[in-house]
Amino acid sequence: xxxxxxxxxxxxxxxxxxxxxxxxxxxxxxxxxxxxxxxxxxxxxxxxxxxxxxxxxxxxxxxxxxxxxxxxxxxxxxxxxxxxxxxxxxxxxxxxxxxxxxxxxxxxx
Amino acid sequence: xxxxxxxxxxxxxxxxxxxxxxxxxxxxxxxxxxxxxxxxxxxxxxxxxxxxxxxxxxxxxxxxxxxxxxxxxxxxxxxxxxxxxxxxxxxxxxxxxxxxxxxxxxxxxxxxxxx
Numbered sequence: 001x002x003x004x005x006x007x008x009x010x011x012x013x014x015x016x017x018x019x020x021x022x023x024x025x026x027x028x029x030x031x032x033x034x035x036x037x038x039x040x041x042x043x044x045x046x047x048x049x050x051x052x053x054x055x056x057x058x059x060x061x062x063x064x065x066x067x068x069x070x071x072x073x074x075x076x077x078x079x080x081x082x083x084x085x086x087x088x089x090x091x092x093x094x095x096x097x098x099x100x101x102x103x104x105x106x107x108x109x
Numbered sequence: 110x111x112x113x114x115x116x117x118x119x120x121x122x123x124x125x126x127x128x129x130x131x132x133x134x135x136x137x138x139x140x141x142x143x144x145x146x147x148x149x150x151x152x153x154x155x156x157x158x159x160x161x162x163x164x165x166x167x168x169x170x171x172x173x174x175x176x177x178x179x180x181x182x183x184x185x186x187x188x189x190x191x192x193x194x195x196x197x198x199x200x201x202x203x204x205x206x207x208x209x210x211x212x213x214x215x216x217x218x219x220x221x222x223x224x
Contacts, residue, residue: 086151
């Protein structure tokens with residue numbers, strides 16, 4: 001079992017839909033990161049969470065430390081949101097980032 | 110600079126040659142991370158620095174890989190006697206501190222192709 005599990009692996013939705021990507025982890029963490037990678041592009045950090053909820057524009061990220069679960073939500077999705085979204089847990093013991101496999105999101109106009 | 114800078118952006122080399130990749134983090138960021146992403150694969154942790162110190166080198170794939178950071182700023186990742194399986198995009202990231210003390214900022218990566 002991977003230490004960081006993401007779901008779904010692939011997600012196709014229509015423009016305007018509400019999107020949820022889930023991440024579960026099994027290690028003790030100091031922080032959880034949500035990252036975005038566009039095709040052929042670099043990686044951009046969206047959120048760093050150690051508790052609670054953060055919001056930035058149409059993006060919302062939540063984390064439940066007790067349940068070891070985090071979610072990334074996109075409201076009013078747009079084709080430009082199409083990218084791979086990666087959940088990465090920073091291991092508390094050695095600060096190593098453990099990456100999820102990523103969720104490939106396609107938003108159709 | 111304003112962001113994390115990596116060089117070269119592209120490097121093509123022959124098998125057996127040594128390569129050096131450079132990362133210039135955001136000024137004032139004490140933590141620096143190296144990752145690599147092979148074609149179709151996820152991100153693989155290589156090493157991180159807190160200041161000039163690298164507490165955990167377990168992610169380096171072999172003893173052909175080494176990294177150093179001097180002055181708490183620029184870091185170089187050196188691959189000796191490159192092999193074809195070393196071909197990947199090597200990414201550098203920096204943050205103000207380790208753990209939950211800083212958001213990660215990534216460079217654009219150095220694409221290494223070993224022929």
